[in-house]
Amino acid sequence: MTMIASKSNTDALYLLHEGTQYQSYQFLGAHLEERDGCKGVNFAVWAPNAKQVNVSGSFNGWDGTHHAMTMQEGIWTLFIPELEEGTLYKYEIVTLDGDRYLKADPYAFQTEVRPETASIIASLDNYDWQDEDWLANNTSNQHLQQPLLIYEVHLGSWKRKEDGGFYSYVELADELVDYVHERGYTHIELMPLAEHPLDSSWGYQVTSYYSVTSRYGSPKDFMYFVDRCHQKGIGVIMDWVPAHFCKDAHGLSRFDGSPLYEYADSRKGENPTWGTYIFDYGKPEVISYLISNALFWMDMYHVDGLRVDAVYSLLTLNFNRPEEEYIRNEQGGEEHLEGIAFLQKLNAVVFSRYPNVLMIAEDSSAYPGVTTPVEYGGLGFNYKWNLAFTSDTLEYMKKNQSERVGQEDRLTRSLLGTSDENYVLPYSHDEMNYPSKSLLGKMSGEDNWQRFANLRVLYTYMMGHPGKKLLFMGTEFGQMDDWNSEDSLVWGLLRNEEHQQFAEFVKRMNHFYIAEKALWELDFESNGFTSLVADEKEDGLVTLLRKSKTNNEQLIIISNFKPETHEGYRLGVMEPGRYREVFNSDKLEFGGSGITNDHSLETQEWFCQGYPQSISVNIPPLAAVIVKYMPTEG
Template identity: 50%
Template sequence: MPGEFERYLFHEGTLYKSYRMLGAHITAHQKQRGVRFAVWAPNALQVNVVGDFNNWKGENDPLERMDASGVWFGFIPDLKEGDLYKYEIHTPSGDLIQKADPYAFASETRPNTASIIHQLGGYEWQDVKWETNRKKRDHYHEPMVIYEMHAGSWKKKENGKFYTYRELADELISYVASIGYTHIQFMPLMEHPFDRSWGYQITGFYSVTSRYGSPEDFKYLVDQCHKAGLGVIMDWVPLHFCKDDPGLRQFDGTPLYEPRELDMAERPNWGTCNFDFNKPEVVSFLISNAMFWLEEYHIDGFRVDAVSSMIYLNHDNTLAVPVTNAYGGPENLEAIAFIKKLNEVIFSQYPHILMIAEEATDYPLVTSPTSAGGLGFNYKWNMGWANDVLRYMQMEETERSHHHHLLTFSFMYAFSENFVLPFSHDELVYGKRSLVNKMSGDYWQKFANLRVLCGYLMTHPGKKLLFMGSEFAQFDEWKDLEQLDWNLLDYDSHTEFHHYFKHLIHFYRSNRSLWRLDHKQEGFEWIDPHNSSGRVISFIRKGKRRGDYCIVVCNFSSTVYSNYRIGVPAAGVFQESFNSDAKEFGGSGQQNTGRLLVEKMPYHNQPYSMEVTVPPLGMVVFTKKPIQRKQKYRKG
């Protein structure tokens, strides 16, 4: 029976593993095996359990209301793992409704909607080494390149069916690891009824979707990712839930998980209901949900969806009359308090987890600690940078010189937060076109533009994220009902770009100056941000150690600049370390060969300078050649 203290914490909003108290748990009572059920339905007149074991008739399996807290409890003998069930709820208005268990650990495959009795634990994890090393790592000062993907459309079988979690483990992991990614980020894998919601409208927050297999199958996928050195990030949606009848909406016949006020509960743009962050039980439900995925599935972090819509009452919410808080402001004060509490709880138990905010406004201190007045995330998507730079890349060359600020403005705020630079699915769907098809110019120029764009991405401060298919220049925008266009790898331009992208990531990962001080101003220095007419920018990325730096030049024009002078910080000899215009990548082959000598000629506010060749629509990186010291030999 759920204990009194547990119930107290749940109603206080501080029971952070409430899934251990509520839901369906296989256990023994008076030496008899069965299942213990517990559900929160404070306004229900009666709650019964129905399922395939009682022909979906609940009169013989009622639950007992424990007290005024609204938790209903009961034990049914002889039930076993795999049995189907729902809660039959007698509402205050006299209706009889059936609801899936909010805490169900497994669910039927759509279009069926029953919950499935499932025993937690039981999987023998093999990732102890990964878990141990994760505690020692400092991701702020490490390379991070995230592969965002939709499990249902990465690849499909010839008959159109989905790959299972285990089949994904067999093919996906080796592919992603070979390119050089550090993490895989899955679009939401919680149970959802409609494929085309992509998982963002959820019915089963504690159920990994059965579309691709069982909970153990998904654990195997995560386990294999960890064995291959890949972290796993989950898209998580604590803002809202779908209105489907078996789900959370009007759960006990009244607004329970959603606010009572209609304008606060409804999110018309998405046809969903908002969570009520003012209810402590909802706070317990959501924070416990995050803890559940970390504990039961060994997830390495979350990309928290729609944080802007949590912070602001009217963001992406076209109500007839704007909603305000108690003080007349636009902020959702209860949601902000929830976000801070969430991050405090998560980091108190999992200090090395990634909590990444999809936040699109200029709300301050998103990645600052709550003790300093921040929201407490450790990363934020830099959606402003993505929007600016993609807008620039779609312009014809003649226009670009008039919009040079779109390339450089991000450095005005690049170190105000810990940023992830995202080219996500949001930019590649609904007529927005794929990355390569956004690029201006003819066919060759599109690929060259994409090469320089990705080069700029990898050398710009911040962690990186790209949506699946971008690594081989998928030409069509994302088609969520079809697999990626893998046949494009039969064509030279796409094969060469795939080759380029792999080399680019490995170059990024092997050069500490490109990530060691990602979130510190001292890790970046402009050489020349002002050459708008030439459409060229140049800058220095610095590591922590003295002399650990590289010089980056990006040319967003199709002009080859020979004898192009740039300022450099020190005397010596430089060499070209990476060039996106190499012929092996599909480029024109305008490269810098041999030694590049530095002259004692101040330029670009630097004490020295050198002349280089800047390739058309190209990114080139220069590093200082180490001094070859002669060894001295002693006689005898």
Template identity: 50%
Template structure:
């Protein structure tokens, strides 16, 4: 028999919450519609260990807390109260009397929904009753492990993909009607949504959160988000959420000094403060905070059927010194800068997620050189299954921004990544971070004339798509936006009316299909021998060539990063036979200059690049070629 503490709460649940092992604490913390002694109402439960008193206030008591004081039900500071004859839709907050006698009002940390900003109240909301129709997707997911299958992610900011007017956003359902067919047509396997937990400031893009369990009301209700995810799954598209467990914003109604003291953040301001972002770090040494965060990860998977989490700012979580001036540096008990509590939390997070949801994607957005980020925890790793390859991204964007005449002196920028490409399971991200704050759009990073910008972006995308690692592209980049991402407006869809942008859009769609169709590009993505250089040293001509291998097929990539046109360019090939180009980025249909037809290249017994056979072909300037044997797969 389960022993209860009060209002139907079990001693076991409270104990696990205090021990950092309550992985579904949203089932009893926060506001829940319940029946007590035959009467319907709402049970409110909150953690406020240093509070002198906690009261529930809302429209049902004219926001006067004296009527509804909560009971402290255990010595660790969990308060609870059942209020009869109220139900779904009620607005509420907690009125907390702090240890010094002050009175503050706070939103519920476990609220499932909240007022649309600038309102700050929580809303009593039931998440039950939605009838999911994604069983086919769930079965398919178990049969198609991400390591050995295509992973092609489209990153979306829900408030600017499309909008109806200034601050007149598409709802989750309206997004489903437009976004899902578009993503399916373009060939992406997953949508990654930038943070959709409740946040007060639009320009934080959701990275500074007040309601970690509340779906932001900007775009609709929890049930509408459920329908969005369900429709994605019914269309064969997975959903990844950008998740932010490293820090939270300082707004008065949020987690900061929640009971008048630092309970979610640490007491040491040097550790708690995130000066670069103006936020506060979670105190991963508190077991209740660990329960809060791991439960939050589980919540998105259980209640919303989310397929994966992109865990934001891992480097900032694990390094006590990151983005802090020397006077704010602190050290662990061993004298080092590693946040040992954060490292324990991350390992526990991944162990828990994969225990309950073994097919989940856990992607680390990590700019550090921490080893074994994607190794299992039992082997000393952090336990993620993928890591963003920030090094590749930074090197390649730096290289592509160079004038082609300068690239021969920086050849290492396109080859260095292969020295570590198989040290982790990587995703190659071209994300929102690279097209804001004066960094320019991907297209506008490219040097040269109008035509050369498009040619180089096509070349860059071709190399990106064939380099080892899974793929992520930020919305709008698929047609080559000229302007940076404008988070307050929708994407520049009108650019598709212009020939070059429309051709770029067609190119990316075709490239996506080529990636999905060619098993050599993903079947053995994490294995060293899936990649082989043909010629890595051709810095003088700024040309690289390599082979990608699957289980039973191989393909050849040739990329010319110079403005030179090589009329007869010879490369070694691994087998004799007739080869042909599956894609040439200089094709007129993609905005190039050549009307190309499928052409065969018969290999010759001429030793080249360490191979007994070689072929000769035309290599246009600033062009990417994808080549296969005649017997290989075709688009």
């Protein structure tokens, strides 16, 4: 008995070959079934160019000739009775040239822990989800007007056991989730968890797109992790890698003896810089595979969004290609027309089924309309990482004080395009790994005090800058060393007072951000912020006014990027009345010098910086002060 035995299955295959089958994982792969009273497993795999495909595994001594599959419409199928969950298997591919090799199942739900590579029969059914309240409350499509504060995590190195072993999904579901919740983050972003053979790839070179990595436990263990996040009010974003896949022999590469998942033309089908293959976005079955996979993580694991890696590489045919090797599309341009069409289709389909998820583009290009809806000609993401903000601000912060003169535009030019896209401001893992140094390690300064002060003012400035926020693990307590994916974060630093104080600062800043609507409600509206220009262009001050939707909440964020104190600094303000300091990165408990504004700040009719009234503010060195307008009641 084969899979193609009913009209519904025939229709499913038709959609697969049309590129519109968005739940192909429901019938391709290995599925526990009962047929005519006999329990077993139905196997189905797409391999149209193979001469023969067999099922090989621990149940037949890895001799696939005992279990030959039959093919119809490019799909090979076989039902094998009496197989159970946990059984190891692969597909034995016989090519047209007579070569014979074993391949992992492209749709496997579970895979052996590396270096082993066999697929594992697994059921994703019957997990008792407890996140009903989260799902019920996550129905308003207003996330652009909500706080988004993301903690980016590599699960394998957030914390290690004493013997160097990994914490499991279940263990992390308690320790990591509580940690993130206490510090005020709204979401955890997980670096890729699809199964990958090489730890040092961090998950960005995948072999099994439907297998959550077994490094940290089983599929249902991961369900428990997501479930626990939701019960704590934390969303889960996962990095997703549809741009390329690794060449390991057991994976997707040359799957049926031919370039099946990748382009046949090596100029389009290989990324020489990364040593990987590029998906063939012109092939309908590949589109079905990838879009089904994006939805799979939402359908089966309740993931709340995907951060799509390396989007730029899907937008141009000449990504990382020397100019002498440039290729052109059929219209004569460099645009990767099939890659662009895939991204648009991906987002259109995802939002048609999950209108409230996060689809975030990691895109370093200047391609316009990344977060413009597809129906208006855009790519259709709802967020894009603002990598220019990251690069510019860090380049400024690396400079010594004498080198910062005239460089203030590195801090402010990102303010000119805040409404161009819906931005996330990321200080991500890319800025923390060798040899780029940790975030604290990048800060200039004559001593540790100045370095921590620089990081505090930078972090507060980021919180005041329009756009959602992302911070990589370890940055929140000031890890000095580069991030090492093969070891734990240096938690012992928290025994040091400086790091304790910085951790307390980040925690307090996070909770302040969540509590203040003015910092996030109008992130992408032109009336949501104003840059208040100082009298002296080179005084190291950047001042922003942020407003809430109803305009009854206003915050002024004054960031001082120089080590000079400004006592009684005259600051022009829009609204006459009373202001109050509500946050100060220079507080003693944060490790600062303790220069604050403890008194009420009343406006005076003193024309300043283009405004008819102003207030007098004490601004500490290398610090940010946030003052709030206090409207008169009644």
